[in-house]
Amino acid sequence: MIPLVAVAHGSRDPRSAATVRALVDRIAAAAPELDVRVSFLDLSEPLVTDVLRDLVAEGHREAVVVPLLLGSAFHARVDLPALVAEVPALRATIADVLGADLEPVAFDRLAAVADVSDPGLGVVLAAVGSSRAAANEAVAAVARRWQSRHGFRAVAAFASAAKPDMPAAVAKLRARGASRIAVASWFLAPGLLPDRIAALAREAEPSVVLADCLAGDPRVVSLVLERYATALAGAARSA
Incomplete structure (x- = not known):
């Protein structure tokens, strides 16, 4: 199957990257048939460009990049497409950000x-x-x-x-x-x-x-896999 590359912003705070890595581990466990990889835009490793280049080196020609971002702002609209474009040998489809679909998770964290x-x-x-x-x-x-x-x-x-x-x-x-x-x-x-x-x-x-941050909720795992499937279907239609 086409690999899923989850990409988070990255942070100087090691708790942030550790939380993201734990989330991506749960995504991989929920979809054992998928090649799921963690990456970051900046400040944490591995960088998304390095992960995409690794995929090319391994013989992959396609990937779906799922932004672990909550808003459609500069990082999602400008930074990520520019970084993906740095690896032209890989046909990478960028999925939608997680965004407002996490609203129920945020509310339940509040209600807790x-x-x-x-x-x-x-x-x-x-x-x-x-x-x-x-x-x-x-x-x-x-x-x-x-x-x-x-x-x-x-x-x-x-x-x-x-x-x-x-x-x-x-x-x-x-x-x-x-x-x-x-x-x-x-x-x-x-x-x-x-x-x-x-x-x-x-x-x-x-x-x-x-209230707590959102990554620990199992619905985040489901949403990332949903974003992957939607992007994959869109890529197939446009091929």
Whole structure:
């Protein structure tokens, strides 16, 4: 079968790469017939270009690259296609990012640490942030859906490149009457930015509760395999 190359952003924090590698190990275990490989855009090894070159050296001519990214921002739209293009001997199909299909996972992580039926609850959905407005709006739309469906107050906050930041988001929820604050995670793995989010949240509200990152949920494994199958079918139709 055509190999699946999972590619995450990469981080200087070793916990991030370890979490991604554990996720990819679970993907491989769930689909033992597949050749599943882990890779990174930057900062962690192996780099995606090295993995793609290894596939060529082994005689492969095709691969499906599945971005372990939550937003369709610069890394997904620019960085990854450019890196794939550096290995022209391999016909690599890039699957969609994981994106909004992880919304139920993020909500369940939240519900594990906070009473989502509490009318006094205020929820900050914390994400990395992007210079691309559409990527930030996708996160804000998740927060609005939660507010509409579940009745608690909810806003998005961003670790970098976008507003509001965590202190402003907490202040906004307090102004809207929230008496308890919880932070939901829009991060796949732990790392420096989630740590920054957590520190700022505790400064703004010492009693805040923090939901876990998303990679440990088995639905992430299923979604990656679904992205692979969809991309593979699309590649077959266009061949």
